[in-house]
Amino acid sequence: EADIEPCEIETSHEVLAPETQTLPLVFASPHSGRHYPPDFVAASRLDRLSLRRSEDGFVDEIFACAPRMGAPLLRANFPRAYVDANREPFELDPRMFVDPLPAYANTRSPRVAAGLGTIARVVANGADIYRDKLAFSEALRRIRNYYWPYHAALRELLDDTKTRFGGAILVDCHSMPSIGGTTVRYHASPPWTSIDSYIRPSGRSHRYDWPLSSALQVERTGEFRERNRAGFEFGGCVDVAAHAGVGRHRQS
Numbered sequence: 258e259a260d261i262e263p264c265e266i267e268t269s270h271e272v273l274a275p276e277t278q279t280l281p282l283v284f285a286s287p288h289s290g291r292h293y294p295p296d297f298v299a300a301s302r303l304d305r306l307s308l309r310r311s312e313d314g315f316v317d318e319i320f321a322c323a324p325r326m327g328a329p330l331l332r333a334n335f336p337r338a339y340v341d342a343n344r345e346p347f348e349l350d351p352r353m354f355v356d357p358l359p360a361y362a363n364t365r366s367p368r369v370a371a372g373l374g375t376i377a378r379v380v381a382n383g384a385d386i387y388r389d390k391l392a393f394s395e396a397l398r399r400i401r402n403y404y405w406p407y408h409a410a411l412r413e414l415l416d417d418t419k420t421r422f423g424g425a426i427l428v429d430c431h432s433m434p435s436i437g438g439t440t441v442r443y444h445a446s447p448p449w450t451s452i453d454s455y456i457r458p459s460g461r462s463h464r465y466d467w468p469l470s471s472a473l474q475v476e477r478t479g480e481f482r483e484r485n486r487a488g489f490e491f492g493g494c495v496d497v498a499a500h501a502g503v504g505r506h507r508q509s
Contacts, residue, residue: 263295263305266335269403270410279327281422283414284320286430287342287407288313290333297339302388303380310380311338311373313432320430329414333407338386340399341375342407343429347400348374355390375400 291312293305301308317332324330333342347362350369353376358364372379376396379385411427418425 263293263298265294266290266292266339266403269335269406270331270333272410272414273321273324273330273332275324275327275329277327278329278418278421281418281424282323282328282426282428283411283418284323284328284330284428284430285411286313286317286320286330286332288333288337288431289315289317290335290337290339292334293336294339300388301386303384303386307380307382307384308336308338308386310382310384311377312336313430316430316432320428329418331407331411331414333403335399335403335407338377338380340403341373341377342404344368344373344375346375346404349376349393349396350374350378353378353387353391354393354396356393358393375404 289312291309291314293308298305298308317330320330337343345363345366347359348366348369349358349362349364350372351358351362351364363369366374368374372383372385373381376391376399377386415425415427
């Protein structure tokens with residue numbers, strides 16, 4: 258359902274694991290979390306449906322078949338509007354906080370300027386989320402309790418996959434606006450770019466797309482320092498979330 262009851266986030270993420278991993282793939286859905294803490298909902302100037310505009314609604318369900326195919330699926334339980342796992346850990350907008358930010362915070366990235374930092378100022382349609390400014394301690398609490406555990410789980414899955422298969426491919430799963438065909442964005446260097454020869458005959462559109470926000474996932478876990486890893490992002494031509502009144506209508 259588009260509207261949901263607020264609930265506490267008991268665990269930052271879930272790993273749906275296959276009985277036996279038979280593929281060198283790790284699927285991750287960082288933006289489909291739909292556990293909205295009551296205090297977050299109460300602090301927002303938006304209704305619950307509007308809060309969900311940043312959510313890649315139901316994407317984790319679309320890829321829930323991955324374990325049956327032999328690959329694990331990592332999905333965030335926390336919503337993107339609460340804390341965004343597809344950002345640096347401290348991409349923060351100083352305009353959102355009552356106290357000064359530490360020097361290590363990245364306050365000048367394009368994502369921060371757009372209001373879509375690690376702690377977002379706006380939802381995907383540009384509407385402000387909060388009534389009042391936040392304390393930095395609240396941002397730090399969210400990052401420690403949800404962002405870091407998600408990334409630790411992702412790193413562990415990729416390392417285990419690399420150990421088992423000699424390499425790992427991260428498939429970062431999102432909903433995207435329709436552009437008239439299935440889009441495959443990938444971030445890789447040879448030998449992975451040879452996948453072009455497999456995608457092109459299928460009629461699917463594809464392109465090299467670096468840098469992309471999702472590339473932060475693989476960059477943080479070391480993929481671009483090793484040639485036996487690569488990152489891919491798939492966006493469907495039909496925005497499932499939009500059909501339910503939930504989700505984004507522009508790029509991640």
